[in-house]
Amino acid sequence: MYAYDEIDRTLVNERVSEFRDQVKRRLSGELTEDEFKILRLQNGVYLQLHAYMFRVAIPYGTLATNQMRALAHVARKYDRGYGHFTTRQNIQFNWIKLAELPDALADLAKVGIHAMQTSGNNMRNVTSDQWAGVAPGEIEDPRIWSELIRQHTTLHPEFSFLPRKFKIAITASDHDRAAIRIHDIGLRLIKNERGETGFEVLVGGGLGRTPFIAKTIKHFVHGRDILSYIEAILRVYNQYGRRDNIYKARIKILVHELGIEKFSREVEDEWQQIRNSSLQLDDEMIEDIRSRFTYPAYEKLPHMPDELRQAAADPDFEAWRKNSVAPHKVQGYSIVTISLKPTGGPPGDATAEQMDALADLADKYSFGEIRVGHEQNLALPHVAKRDLPALWKALDKLGLATPNVNLITDIIACPGLDYCSLANARSIPIAQELTRRFANHELANLIGRLHINISGCINACGHHHVGHIGILGVEKNGEEVYQITIGGRADENAALGTLIGPGVKFDEVADVVEDIVEAYLALRERPEELFMDTVKRLGVEPFKERVYATR
Amino acid sequence: MTSPLEQKKIRIAGPSVVTANRTWDGIVVYRTAGKSWSAELSEAAIVRNSDEAKALLAEAVADDVGAIGPYIAPVQIGDDGKVLPGNLREQIRRTGVTIGQPAQI
Amino acid sequence: MPLVNGGKIVDDSFVKLAVDTPLPEGGDILVPAERFLGEADVLLKRSGKVGVIWPNNRDIAELVPYLGKIAAVALVFPTFRDGRAYSQARLLRERYDYRGELRATGQVLRDQFVFMLRAGFDAFEVKKQADAEAFMQTAKRYSVFYQPTGDGRITALHRRMQLRHSEGVGT
Numbered sequence: 001m002y003a004y005d006e007i008d009r010t011l012v013n014e015r016v017s018e019f020r021d022q023v024k025r026r027l028s029g030e031l032t033e034d035e036f037k038i039l040r041l042q043n044g045v046y047l048q049l050h051a052y053m054f055r056v057a058i059p060y061g062t063l064a065t066n067q068m069r070a071l072a073h074v075a076r077k078y079d080r081g082y083g084h085f086t087t088r089q090n091i092q093f094n095w096i097k098l099a100e101l102p103d104a105l106a107d108l109a110k111v112g113i114h115a116m117q118t119s120g121n122n123m124r125n126v127t128s129d130q131w132a133g134v135a136p137g138e139i140e141d142p143r144i145w146s147e148l149i150r151q152h153t154t155l156h157p158e159f160s161f162l163p164r165k166f167k168i169a170i171t172a173s174d175h176d177r178a179a180i181r182i183h184d185i186g187l188r189l190i191k192n193e194r195g196e197t198g199f200e201v202l203v204g205g206g207l208g209r210t211p212f213i214a215k216t217i218k219h220f221v222h223g224r225d226i227l228s229y230i231e232a233i234l235r236v237y238n239q240y241g242r243r244d245n246i247y248k249a250r251i252k253i254l255v256h257e258l259g260i261e262k263f264s265r266e267v268e269d270e271w272q273q274i275r276n277s278s279l280q281l282d283d284e285m286i287e288d289i290r291s292r293f294t295y296p297a298y299e300k301l302p303h304m305p306d307e308l309r310q311a312a313a314d315p316d317f318e319a320w321r322k323n324s325v326a327p328h329k330v331q332g333y334s335i336v337t338i339s340l341k342p343t344g345g346p347p348g349d350a351t352a353e354q355m356d357a358l359a360d361l362a363d364k365y366s367f368g369e370i371r372v373g374h375e376q377n378l379a380l381p382h383v384a385k386r387d388l389p390a391l392w393k394a395l396d397k398l399g400l401a402t403p404n405v406n407l408i409t410d411i412i413a414c415p416g417l418d419y420c421s422l423a424n425a426r427s428i429p430i431a432q433e434l435t436r437r438f439a440n441h442e443l444a445n446l447i448g449r450l451h452i453n454i455s456g457c458i459n460a461c462g463h464h465h466v467g468h469i470g471i472l473g474v475e476k477n478g479e480e481v482y483q484i485t486i487g488g489r490a491d492e493n494a495a496l497g498t499l500i501g502p503g504v505k506f507d508e509v510a511d512v513v514e515d516i517v518e519a520y521l522a523l524r525e526r527p528e529e530l531f532m533d534t535v536k537r538l539g540v541e542p543f544k545e546r547v548y549a550t551r
Numbered sequence: 552m553t554s555p556l557e558q559k560k561i562r563i564a565g566p567s568v569v570t571a572n573r574t575w576d577g578i579v580v581y582r583t584a585g586k587s588w589s590a591e592l593s594e595a596a597i598v599r600n601s602d603e604a605k606a607l608l609a610e611a612v613a614d615d616v617g618a619i620g621p622y623i624a625p626v627q628i629g630d631d632g633k634v635l636p637g638n639l640r641e642q643i644r645r646t647g648v649t650i651g652q653p654a655q656i
Numbered sequence: 657m658p659l660v661n662g663g664k665i666v667d668d669s670f671v672k673l674a675v676d677t678p679l680p681e682g683g684d685i686l687v688p689a690e691r692f693l694g695e696a697d698v699l700l701k702r703s704g705k706v707g708v709i710w711p712n713n714r715d716i717a718e719l720v721p722y723l724g725k726i727a728a729v730a731l732v733f734p735t736f737r738d739g740r741a742y743s744q745a746r747l748l749r750e751r752y753d754y755r756g757e758l759r760a761t762g763q764v765l766r767d768q769f770v771f772m773l774r775a776g777f778d779a780f781e782v783k784k785q786a787d788a789e790a791f792m793q794t795a796k797r798y799s800v801f802y803q804p805t806g807d808g809r810i811t812a813l814h815r816r817m818q819l820r821h822s823e824g825v826g827t
Contacts, residue, residue, distance in 0.1 A: 008800075010799060010800045011798070018767075018797055027574065033615050050579060050648075096577070152803050157746075157775045157803070159739070273751065288820065346650055417640060417643060418643060428650045432650060478638060478639075
């Protein structure tokens with residue numbers, strides 16, 4: 001956990017009082033909506049279909065239990081009793097009143113939570129691997145660097161009015177759980193040949209109307225130089241990024257139009273001028289941030305405790321354990337993913353009661369720490385293996401033990417037309433129907449790892465381009481129509497999916513997905529060949545044939 | 552921001568209302584004939600041609616403190632004279648999400 | 657439009673010239689970049705002070721040869737959402753060591769003041785009277801800053817280092 005000090009607390013409180021003043025001026029008419037819009041966006045407040053939506057940052061996906069309880073409190077007191085965890089390690093509340101927002105922010109500030117830059121054309125929440133600090137084989141805990149970058153980019157005087165939003169994600173593992181290749185800047189922690197810590201820097205990834213996979217701009221930037229290197233990228237982008245067309249304003253378009261070579265030369269020229277400045281981090285500064293991340297006092301525990309051995313006889317427990325429990329870097333401990341994808345439920349939603357109960361469970365079983373991942377699930381990062389059976393029972397009672405992590409019903413979906421003013425079509429009901437179709441665990445397990453991603457418009461908040469099966473809702477002649485892609489992925493081998501054919505109607509989407517899955521089961525060479533590997537081997541044609549043969 | 556009045560030529564295909572979200576709490580509201588806002592679609596002023604629509608929208612835009620993001624939305628008038636939303640988006644804005652909200656435990 | 661300079665509302669001694677306004681005999685003038693670069697020799701020989709209005713899409717490096725000779729640079733915010741002039745301001749102050757008046761013009765509103773001060777602006781053509789009057793109060797809104805700029809305010813990282821050393825807790 002990162003512990004705020006007085007300096008961090010002061011800044012958050014100053015931000016709350018500034019926003020309180022801004023809301024007051026808006027409600028009195030001193031600020032027009034045109035003037036206020038950017039101010040509320042800089043503090044995570046959107047206008048959606050039914051009400052204002054309030055997005056709260058969960059930097060690098062790490063939450064303490066008192067913070068989780070504060071989120072539950074906000075859901076209960078200021079909203080309708082639930083929240084929605086997003087693909088960027090944020091949580092959204094859907095019914096917040098503008099007049100009450102300053103109070104909600106003040107309540108969150110007490111536990112070191114804020115909503116700064118969760119929207120608007122600035123640096124968004126810095127995201128990371130939800131298993132940071134506990135996954136085996138990491139170079140080092142990426143959250144130390146995430147926090148350094150978070151601080152550096154918070155209320156940045158030069159980069160708070162960029163051409164468009166800007167997202168950074170960091171991973172320190174070979175397996176990328178942070179989807180860094182679809183971010184404006186992706187950072188991969190590595191060591192150079194001298195054993196020094198630094199980053200491979202990728203730039204220009206992003207989805208939306210014009211999707212791009214990020215390209216490597218520099219193979220190694222030393223850790224001490226990372227702030228100046230990011231500053232150089234941002235300065236080039238701030239000056240040259242397009243501002244004439246919102247759809248061409250992201251850095252991916254600038255990188256594409258200039259070409260990565262020219263873009264990287266511009267960045268390099270700028271960087272050489274600023275790298276030996278006060279932006280350079282010395283070891284003591286890094287150590288200071290590092291020292292404020294505390295780690296549990298792990299016990300020395302056996303690899304295979306009796307409790308776990310006994311519970312293995314229960315097939316329901318085993319089904320859950322097999323896809324929810326991952327290896328921890330410390331023997332005797334596990335990382336437990338908590339599925340927020342119950343059958344028939346909206347992906348990523350949690351009630352205030354669930355949040356409170358999870359906080360209690362985290363206190364009891366996970367040293368008071370909870371994580372949020374970009375797949376819209378939660379995790380308990382430090383669970384002793386002997387506690388797994390008891391934890392499972394408790395989660396099951398809360399409706400939080402659906403054994404579907406990484407399976408076909410572990411769907412990523414944007415809020416879609418049920419909430420979002422940008423959406424053209426609904427996403428959540430599609431997800432709900434799919435979770436019902438594939439509710440049979442044996443079937444889901446037989447299918448194996450398969451990610452479905454659903455977006456309700458071209459802005460791609462549901463990351464449909466990188467879903468193994470991607471579903472994009474559009475509107476055609478007043479009707480919802482869905483375009484299906486296959487073969488996308490968001491990990492270290494990130495790729496964009498390929499459209500399989502004409503769009504299909506709302507009622508047909510689940511049937512089409514069933515057809516695709518049946519085709520895969522018939523076509524795969526062996527049970528271990530995952531969906532995405534079959535698509536890679538055979539291309540989209542056989543799937544296309546299957547889907548459209550009878551339509 | 553371009554004013555909604557300038558965005559494009561206002562043309563309506565059938566009976567329409569002006570809708571927005573109330574500034575202080577964000578709820579869906581409709582412009583009434585009495586130059587104010589109502590949460591009830593049944594109290595909305597109905598416009599039937601482009602000039603009326605433009606005038607009603609202009610009046611709504613002028614009330615920037617009262618409500619935000621006003622725009623013209625289609626409605627259907629039932630045989631009994633009842634006013635209904637004219638498309639799915641407006642239907643959802645009026646009656647809420649089409650999904651169950653997460654079950655309370 | 658009130659001008660704030662040195663934290664106070666002041667009279668503006670500068671007169672803005674358009675591209676084709678006849679050059680006045682004396683007095684301080686602010687001249688569009690294009691005209692300034694074309695007539696620099698003539699303009700700089702006049703008795704009054706000369707400043708340049710520099711658009712936010714033109715390389716600020718072009719102005720470098722003149723920085724020692726001009727009294728003011730006015731950077732432009734065509735809308736408050738367009739942040740290019742923040743980069744130009746920092747380059748002028750931090751890279752090119754410009755010490756004259758650095759003025760924010762265009763859509764300059766209260767909620768940008770802190771960013772602008774941190775980027776190096778010291779004069780502000782404020783759009784609204786109430787915002788201009790609230791300048792000092794707004795400028796003091798923040799006491800914590802996470803990033804170093806040319807304004808010399810100490811960053812959180814450096815302050816923590818000072819605290820560590822003064823408290824002797826440097827472990």
